Amino acid sequence: MTTHIRNFCIIAHIDHGKSTLADRLLEQTGTVSNRELKTQMLDDLDLERQRGITIKARAVVMKFKRGGQNYELNLIDTPGHVDFQYEVSRSLACCEGALLLVDAFQGVEAQTVANAFAAMEHDLKIVPVINKIDLDYARPDEVAEEMMNSLGTDPDECIRVSAKTGQGVEALIDAIIEHVPAPTGDPSAVLQAMVFDSNYDDYRGAITYVRIMQGTVRKGQKIRFLRAGANHEIVELGQFAPARQPCEELHAGQVGYLICNIKSLGDVHIGDTVSIPGDAAAKPLPGYSRPKRMVYCGLFPSDGQNFSDLREALERLAINDPSFEFEPETSDALGFGFRCGFLGLLHMEIVQQRLENESDIDLVQTAPNVTYEIVNKRGETLMIHKPQDVPDPGDIEEFRQPIVRCNVIVPGEFIGAVMKLCQERRGIQKSQEYLGAQRAMLTYDIPLAEVVYDLHDKIKSCTRGYGTLDYEMVGYEPADLCRLDILVNGKRVDALSVVCNRADADRRGRAVAKRLKQEIERHMFEVAVQAAIGSRVIARETVPAMRKNVTAKCYGGDITRKRKLLQKQKEGKKRMKAIGNVEISQKAFMAVLSDS
Numbered sequence: 048m049t050t051h052i053r054n055f056c057i058i059a060h061i062d063h064g065k066s067t068l069a070d071r072l073l074e075q076t077g078t079v080s081n082r083e084l085k086t087q088m089l090d091d092l093d094l095e096r097q098r099g100i101t102i103k104a105r106a107v108v109m110k111f112k113r114g115g116q117n118y119e120l121n122l123i124d125t126p127g128h129v130d131f132q133y134e135v136s137r138s139l140a141c142c143e144g145a146l147l148l149v150d151a152f153q154g155v156e157a158q159t160v161a162n163a164f165a166a167m168e169h170d171l172k173i174v175p176v177i178n179k180i181d182l183d184y185a186r187p188d189e190v191a192e193e194m195m196n197s198l199g200t201d202p203d204e205c206i207r208v209s210a211k212t213g214q215g216v217e218a219l220i221d222a223i224i225e226h227v228p229a230p231t232g233d234p235s236a237v238l239q240a241m242v243f244d245s246n247y248d249d250y251r252g253a254i255t256y257v258r259i260m261q262g263t264v265r266k267g268q269k270i271r272f273l274r275a276g277a278n279h280e281i282v283e284l285g286q287f288a289p290a291r292q293p294c295e296e297l298h299a300g301q302v303g304y305l306i307c308n309i310k311s312l313g314d315v316h317i318g319d320t321v322s323i324p325g326d327a328a329a330k331p332l333p334g335y336s337r338p339k340r341m342v343y344c345g346l347f348p349s350d351g352q353n354f355s356d357l358r359e360a361l362e363r364l365a366i367n368d369p370s371f372e373f374e375p376e377t378s379d380a381l382g383f384g385f386r387c388g389f390l391g392l393l394h395m396e397i398v399q400q401r402l403e404n405e406s407d408i409d410l411v412q413t414a415p416n417v418t419y420e421i422v423n424k425r426g427e428t429l430m431i432h433k434p435q436d437v438p439d440p441g442d443i444e445e446f447r448q449p450i451v452r453c454n455v456i457v458p459g460e461f462i463g464a465v466m467k468l469c470q471e472r473r474g475i476q477k478s479q480e481y482l483g484a485q486r487a488m489l490t491y492d493i494p495l496a497e498v499v500y501d502l503h504d505k506i507k508s509c510t511r512g513y514g515t516l517d518y519e520m521v522g523y524e525p526a527d528l529c530r531l532d533i534l535v536n537g538k539r540v541d542a543l544s545v546v547c548n549r550a551d552a553d554r555r556g557r558a559v560a561k562r563l564k565q566e567i568e569r570h571m572f573e574v575a576v577q578a579a580i581g582s583r584v585i586a587r588e589t590v591p592a593m594r595k596n597v598t599a600k601c602y603g604g605d606i607t608r609k610r611k612l613l614q615k616q617k618e619g620k621k622r623m624k625a626i627g628n629v630e631i632s633q634k635a636f637m638a639v640l641s642d643s
């Protein structure tokens with residue numbers, strides 16, 4: 048029997064009140080009492096609270112009685128940010144309905160549109176909700192119209208609520224029961240469940256979040272993760288209400304968790320299908336894919352910091368976050384460190400911040416770069432995660448870069464500024480639509496490399512904070528790119544190689560060479576700084592030889608002073624990295640990296 052179950056999620060832009068509404072739903076269904084209700088129960092990572100962004104999907108069950116009927120409402124919390132698009136899609140695949148929550152003052156934003164379209168693609172029943180109607184300056188009628196123009200929702204169906212005061216929330220619960228379809232699926236069929244999230248508990252190991260699509264799963268049962276190809280026994284299963292509440296079985300339509308003594312989150316794949324071992328297993332559910340790391344950067348311990356401490360910290364982090372990946376890397380410039388892969392820029396920031404919060408390591412981060420695709424002369428396709436791995440120009444048949452489709456929503460007065468910015472970033476305009484009298488949505492295809500750099504910040508600053516950006520991967524397209532190298536006395540400095548547009552290479556090469564010249568201290572000999580594409584040098588600067596010896600002026604003088612000076616020089620040297628016979632300080636590298 049699944050007629051009393053409703054599975055739904057809330058789609059909203061950051062700060063439109065998703066967490067507050069979730070709290071109110073938990074309270075008004077009697078799942079938690081007001082006193083128990085720590086604000087925003089659903090975001091349980093500290094960091095999420097700091098940043099105010101729901102990072103990982105969570106699920107909570109609300110059981111209550113209405114009109115003599117028992118109901119079970121499962122709220123699946125979806126991440127709001129594009130970096131976690133795949134996780135969003137898996138969460139949506141577990142729901143039959145979505146609350147589309149829009150702030151009654153802010154109106155529709157870019158993320159809302161992207162996620163609402165994703166929900167429609169999954170055939171979810173959309174329940175439009177306008178929040179914050181208690182605000183004096185709320186403009187619910189206009190917002191309802193914007194929602195109609197951008198998302199096609201019926202203004203008469205919009206439910207108006209205040210998540211803060213609770214006004215309208217009862218009507219919303221009724222609407223969920225009435226409009227969101229009950230799940231289908233035969234409880235006596237072969238077990239088939241979707242893994243839509245996981246987290247790691249120090250005592251219990253991996254906790255796997257599932258939605259049972261068909262069949263029934265019981266405590267003690269043997270199960271199989273079909274994609275990962277691993278069998279396990281269920282030690283505990285249950286639901287979150289919102290604390291873990293163990294039970295004996297979960298059946299078709301229900302949402303809950305499984306614990307099976309799995310020691311690493313790397314073994315639990317989001318999007319995987321849980322069934323029974325053996326030939327009688329159900330079919331794997333569609334839509335599974337491995338996490339795609341789109342942004343890479345190098346992380347190095349800064350001077351005097353321990354490499355193995357950093358390794359330990361990264362390992363700890365990877366246990367909790369299977370979409371983050373790292374491998375050791377050696378750089379002439381920065382020593383021993385790691386090349387790390389992330390889902391996107393926000394993911395990168397989160398990981399870095401966690402590393403700094405959870406360990407005492409001072410990090411040096413190299414400029415982020417995206418994953419390129421190169422077809423070489425032998426017809427092989429290579430995925431390139433770092434610029435120094437780009438083959439020499441003679442060996443490249445085709446150089447391809449990732450392109451993303453960006454939706455930018457802006458007040459009308461800023462359209463010109465945003466168009467100019469997107470064109471500068473090599474964007475190709477796809478469409479322009481007005482959402483209401485004052486706001487428009489611009490759609491551009493832009494190379495991801497241009498987006499990861501600082502497009503979001505730039506859009507915020509040229510729209511006084513009102514513009515919002517969202518993007519999704521379109522695919523790889525050929526482009527006229529090249530690897531730009533920096534040579535110091537003829538030797539390539541790996542950390543300074545970048546991939547850039549050929550048309551940009553001259554300007555960039557000259558700028559880096561100039562900057563590096565300022566940063567490199569004088570040596571006993573002349574130092575040549577060159578920028579090159581393959582074997583073709585496109586810029587050159589020279590650091591002249593030093594004329595004086597630091598101790599020369601102490602000649603015949605006080606020996607202690609001389610020692611002090613030599614000591615000082617030695618300390619200075621510790622922080623130097625040698626490129627061939629040229630020594631360059633880490634500070635010099637960082638100056639150049641942060642400029643380019």
Ligand code: GTP
Pocket residue numbers: 059060061062063064065066067068090098099100101127178179180181182208209210211212
């Ligand atoms: P993220 O977790 O960052 O995605 O944000 P969110 O969408 O969960 O928003 P959250 O619930 O944290 O609310 C954002 C802010 O809006 C908070 O300061 C809330 O107190 C406030 N807020 C939420 N709902 C209402 C409402 O109905 N009325 C008013 N006046 N404020 C509200």
